[in-house]
Amino acid sequence: MIYFYLCYRVKSNRYMDIKIISSTDRPNSWALKVSNYVATLYKSENTDVEVISLEDFPLSDVVGGKYGKKIESVEKFRDPILKADGLVFVIPEYNGSFPGILKVFIDYLPFPEAFEKMPMAFIGEAAGAFGGLRSVEQFQMIANYRNALQFPERVFISRVTQEFDPEDGIEDDFKQKLLLSQVNNFIKFVEDNS
Numbered sequence: 001m002i003y004f005y006l007c008y009r010v011k012s013n014r015y016m017d018i019k020i021i022s023s024t025d026r027p028n029s030w031a032l033k034v035s036n037y038v039a040t041l042y043k044s045e046n047t048d049v050e051v052i053s054l055e056d057f058p059l060s061d062v063v064g065g066k067y068g069k070k071i072e073s074v075e076k077f078r079d080p081i082l083k084a085d086g087l088v089f090v091i092p093e094y095n096g097s098f099p100g101i102l103k104v105f106i107d108y109l110p111f112p113e114a115f116e117k118m119p120m121a122f123i124g125e126a127a128g129a130f131g132g133l134r135s136v137e138q139f140q141m142i143a144n145y146r147n148a149l150q151f152p153e154r155v156f157i158s159r160v161t162q163e164f165d166p167e168d169g170i171e172d173d174f175k176q177k178l179l180l181s182q183v184n185n186f187i188k189f190v191e192d193n194s
Contacts, residue, residue, distance in 0.1 A: 016190060018042055019084040022053040023091045023139075025101040029055070033166045034125050034157065035090045041169075041183045052081060054101045062108060074108050082110070086119040086190035091135045093126040098135040106142060115146035119193050121186045123179070124156045125164070131156030151189050153182045 020042075022035040035051045042049035058073035081087065091098050109115070120143055124132020133156055143150055155178050157164050163171050170176040 016047050016187065016194075017083065017085045018047055018049045018088060018187075018190070019081050019086075020049060020051045020088045020090060021081070022051060022055070023089050023102045024094070024099040025053075025055045025057065025059065026092075026099070027055060029092065030125055030160045030164070031090045031092045034123060034160070034164060035088075037164075037166055037169055038088065038090065038123065038179070038183070041180065042187075045183060045187055047187055050080065052077075054099070054105055057101060057105055059101065059104065062104065067107070071108070078105075078109060078114075082114060084118075085194055086121070086186065088121045088123065088186070089136075089139065090123045090125065091132055091139055093124065093128070093130075093132040093135040096134050098139050102139065103142075106146075112146065115143060115148040117193070118148050119151060119186070119190045120148045121151040121182060121189075122154045123182075124154070125160040126157075127159060127161055129158050131158035131160075149189075149193050151182070151186050153178070153185055155179050155182050 020035045020039055022029065022032040024031045032053050039049045039051050057077055061071050061073045091102065122136045122140065124136040126132040136154060140150060155175070157170055157175065165171065170179060
């Protein structure tokens with residue numbers, strides 16, 4: 001019994017590295033504002049967290065389809081993500097889907113191992129009423145194909161320009177509680193799958 005307790009304590013207090021992916025290259029995006037806010041929630045739970053914006057993806061270095069080639073700037077960008085214990089994708093909805101830069105980013109990850117058994121959580125955001133539901137569900141098909149471990153508690157922030165505050169979070173109490181629940185339970189999910 002003492003052995004079990006010590007193992008649990010060591011596991012639950014171990015270093016955990018969470019990366020939040022702001023999944024657009026649009027400057028000053030709501031996805032980045034949401035990502036930065038969500039990072040504060042993870043920090044309040046004593047989790048090591050970093051926001052990575054696809055705005056910084058070296059797109060000019062992959063123009064022309066340089067698949068299968070060693071591209072130093074791409075490797076430098078993706079390595080911290082590949083080494084993470086868990087990923088949170090904040091995905092806006094553009095034209096009924098997720099941004100093209102997110103697909104380009106995925107296409108330049110090692111295949112098939114990049115997301116193999118990687119714990120992932122998803123937050124959708126959009127100016128419309130469905131809060132990025134389509135973009136998240138479409139991206140989840142890719143995550144499933146790449147064998148990610150998908151956390152089932154998704155959060156959708158609808159009318160993001162009106163209902164989200166970069167300092168205080170989601171104005172709707174129910175949705176804010178869902179976001180807080182996702183953060184707390186995703187930490188446990190990552191611990192259980194590490």
